Amino acid sequence: MRPGMSLLKRFLLMLALWLVLTQAEPGAWFMGLLAAALAAGLSMRILPPAPSAVSARRAVRLAGHFLSGSLRGGIDVARRAFDPRMPLRPGWIRHGLDLPPGPGRKLLGDLLTLMPGSMAAGDDGRSLLVHCLDTRQPVGSDIRALERLLRQTLGHEGEARRE
Incomplete structure (x- = not known):
């Protein structure tokens, strides 16, 4: 998987998790975007995307x-x-x-x-x-x-x- 696509998927996953945890409270969205971006970036450094043979x-x-x-x-x-x-x-x-x-x-x-x-x-x-x-x-x-x-x-x- 391309790194950009992997980063996007991780960001969306982290953002979805944030929204669930905050019950999608509008006042928490800005912090959620920031937290999701940081978490996705950190996850890319800790666990870089690997090629997948799964079809x-x-x-x-x-x-x-x-x-x-x-x-x-x-x-x-x-x-x-x-x-x-x-x-x-x-x-x-x-x-x-x-x-x-x-x-x-x-x-x-x-x-x-x-x-x-x-x-x-x-x-x-x-x-x-x-x-x-x-x-x-x-x-x-x-x-x-x-x-x-x-x-x-x-x-x-x-x-x-x-x-």
Whole structure:
């Protein structure tokens, strides 16, 4: 990201924070502009902008995949809850990870945990331990699809690593 654009975004973020804290009191705007400018400038010195490999277009695609998966999972969980036969076969699966170590793996586990019907319980460095409501379902392929989209979104396409 260009430094000027990064400075502008930080300034606007600081100004928005100031307005929230002062309840947008008109008498505080001048000090808010000054404080936001100083805070944005200082933040640029402390944490300079770094190039980002995150693709906004792919992030939107990932969000759509997450939302549709959450909706499908919610409907599936509700159907199972109201079915008198309780068609459950809960269990644990291990999913071999292709994401390189780091925040991407944590985000994958968090996304899986937020989706109804699954919960990431740990990462041993090579695989992710996931609890699911029905081990007969294609949980592994669903996780692979989510991981692939996340890898593309974070710019790790050519970095598939199984440790």
